[in-house]
Amino acid sequence: MKKIIYILLGLISISSLSFSKEKVSMIIKNGTILTINNTKEVIKNGVIIIEDNKIIDIGTSEILNKYQSEKIIDADEGIIMPGMINTHxxxxxxxxxxxxxEGIKNRLFAYFFPLESEKLSRDLIYKATILGTIEMAQSGVTTYADMYYHMDEMAEATKKIGIRGILGETIIKFPVVDAKESYGGLEYAKKFIEKYKNDSLIIPALGPHSAYLVSTEKLIEVKEMAEKYKVPVLIHAAEFEDEAGRLPGKYKNGSTIKYLNEIGLLNKNTLLAHAIYLNDEDLELIKKSEVGISYNAIANAKGATGIARINELQELGVNRIGLGTDGPMSTNYVGLIQGLGYASSMQRIKYNDRTIFTPENVLEMATIGGARALNLDTKIGSLEKGKLADIIIFETKSPNMLPNYEPHATIVWQAHPGNITATIVNGKIIVENKLLKTYDLKKNYKEIKEISEDITIFAKELAKKAKEKN
Ligand SMILES: [Zn+2]
Incomplete structure (x- = not known):
C-alpha cells in the first residue's frame, strides 16, 4: 500500500513539474502599464494576468514564466491603463x-424637456443606450454613471454591450416618460433596485434630478431609500448661478450644498454632478462630508455655466473627484479622451496657473478619482492584484501618438478614441484590434437612422419655437 502511495506521489510531482505554469483566462503583455495605484507605478514591458473577472498578477515580462493562457493579448508596445469612468x-x-x-437660451426647459416628453420611448432608450455604450467602449470608458428614465432598458442595453453602469432612475417633480405621476421615479426605482441589486455589471442607484426640481420631503425620502437599499444617489448640484434662488423656504438664495447637507444628503453615498457655484463654506462641507464630485468641463463650458472650483477642492485634499461628460447634448461625445486636455485647460485658465492639472493628475481623475467618487475604488479604477479586470489599451504607433515620451502626457494631450485598440470589462473582451465584439455595428446604424428620421421634423419645429422665446 505504502509503495503505491509513493508511486502516486511521484506521478503527481512529475505531472506538476510538466504543468508548472498556471493556466489563466487571459494574459496581456508587451505594453507600458499605468497602474494608477497609490505609488503611481508605471511598469515598462508590463504584463497583466487575468483569471475569470479579476487581475491576479501584474508585473514585468518576468512573470510570464509563471502563467499560460489560450488568450494572449499583445499590446504591441502600447499603453495599458485602467478603464475610464464617466461619472455623469x-x-x-x-x-x-x-x-x-442653434443658440437657444434656457435650453434645458425650452428644448430638452419638450423634446424628451414628445419623443422618448422604451425602444428609443434601449437603442440609444446601445449606441452610447458602444461609443464608450470604443473610447475606453468601462464604467459610467447615469441619471435617466426606463433604467431597465438602459441596464439591458449596457449589459448587452458589456460595460458597467451605475444607473440612477430619475426622480423629478413632474410626470415623465416612465412615470405618469409626479415623483413616479421613486416607485420605478424600487423595482429596478430589486431586479439589479446583485448584478455583475449594473449598480442600481437613485437619481433625484436636483435640489430645485425635487421637494425637500422627497429628497429626504430618497435619502432614506438609499440607506435602506444601500444604493448610491446621483444628483445635479450647484450647476446654475441662479439655482439657489429656486431652493425652498429659508434656503432660498442660500447654498445648494448647505441645503443638501442640512437634509442629510451630503454624504459619502452621494455624487454631485457639476458643483460649480460653491462658496468657501461649501468647499469645506464637501471635504468633511466626503461627498463625490463629477467635474464636467466641456458641458459646463459649452453651456456657459461656469468652471468648477476643482483645483481648490484638490488643494483641500478632496480626492473623490471624477470626470463626466453630462448628456450627449451637452458634450456631444460620451468618451472622456477628448475632454482630458480640456478638463486640465479649463482649470489652468480659471486659476491662471499652467503648473496645475498635470496629465498624471487628470488621468487619476478619469480613473481612480471617479471610482472613489462612486465608492468603487476597492474594485475598479486602478490596475492592481485583486481588482476587477477593467482594462484599456492604447496603440502608440499612429502618427498622432508620436513621439511618445511620457505616456500620461501622450494620452491626455495627443490621443483620440481611435487609438484605443482593446477594451476589457470584468475580464471580458469588448473591443479587440479596434473591433467591437458584442454588437453588430450595421444593425446599430440602421436602428439609429430610423430614430433620427422620426425625430428630425419635430426637432426643427421645436428649435424654431424655442429660438423665438430667446
Ligand atoms: Zn446632467
Whole structure:
C-alpha cells in the first residue's frame, strides 16, 4: 500500500513539474502599464494576468514564466491603463445629439424637456443606450454613471454591450416618460433596485434630478431609500448661478450644498454632478462630508455655466473627484479622451496657473478619482492584484501618438478614441484590434437612422419655437 502511495506521489510531482505554469483566462503583455495605484507605478514591458473577472498578477515580462493562457493579448508596445469612468451622463440623449445647437437660451426647459416628453420611448432608450455604450467602449470608458428614465432598458442595453453602469432612475417633480405621476421615479426605482441589486455589471442607484426640481420631503425620502437599499444617489448640484434662488423656504438664495447637507444628503453615498457655484463654506462641507464630485468641463463650458472650483477642492485634499461628460447634448461625445486636455485647460485658465492639472493628475481623475467618487475604488479604477479586470489599451504607433515620451502626457494631450485598440470589462473582451465584439455595428446604424428620421421634423419645429422665446 505504502509503495503505491509513493508511486502516486511521484506521478503527481512529475505531472506538476510538466504543468508548472498556471493556466489563466487571459494574459496581456508587451505594453507600458499605468497602474494608477497609490505609488503611481508605471511598469515598462508590463504584463497583466487575468483569471475569470479579476487581475491576479501584474508585473514585468518576468512573470510570464509563471502563467499560460489560450488568450494572449499583445499590446504591441502600447499603453495599458485602467478603464475610464464617466461619472455623469444621460446616455440615451445620444439619440438627440446635434439637435438644439442653434443658440437657444434656457435650453434645458425650452428644448430638452419638450423634446424628451414628445419623443422618448422604451425602444428609443434601449437603442440609444446601445449606441452610447458602444461609443464608450470604443473610447475606453468601462464604467459610467447615469441619471435617466426606463433604467431597465438602459441596464439591458449596457449589459448587452458589456460595460458597467451605475444607473440612477430619475426622480423629478413632474410626470415623465416612465412615470405618469409626479415623483413616479421613486416607485420605478424600487423595482429596478430589486431586479439589479446583485448584478455583475449594473449598480442600481437613485437619481433625484436636483435640489430645485425635487421637494425637500422627497429628497429626504430618497435619502432614506438609499440607506435602506444601500444604493448610491446621483444628483445635479450647484450647476446654475441662479439655482439657489429656486431652493425652498429659508434656503432660498442660500447654498445648494448647505441645503443638501442640512437634509442629510451630503454624504459619502452621494455624487454631485457639476458643483460649480460653491462658496468657501461649501468647499469645506464637501471635504468633511466626503461627498463625490463629477467635474464636467466641456458641458459646463459649452453651456456657459461656469468652471468648477476643482483645483481648490484638490488643494483641500478632496480626492473623490471624477470626470463626466453630462448628456450627449451637452458634450456631444460620451468618451472622456477628448475632454482630458480640456478638463486640465479649463482649470489652468480659471486659476491662471499652467503648473496645475498635470496629465498624471487628470488621468487619476478619469480613473481612480471617479471610482472613489462612486465608492468603487476597492474594485475598479486602478490596475492592481485583486481588482476587477477593467482594462484599456492604447496603440502608440499612429502618427498622432508620436513621439511618445511620457505616456500620461501622450494620452491626455495627443490621443483620440481611435487609438484605443482593446477594451476589457470584468475580464471580458469588448473591443479587440479596434473591433467591437458584442454588437453588430450595421444593425446599430440602421436602428439609429430610423430614430433620427422620426425625430428630425419635430426637432426643427421645436428649435424654431424655442429660438423665438430667446
Ligand atoms: Zn446632467
Amino acid at each position: 451622463n444621460h446616455l440615451p440623449m445620444i439619440a438627440f445629439r446635434g439637435l438644439g445647437e
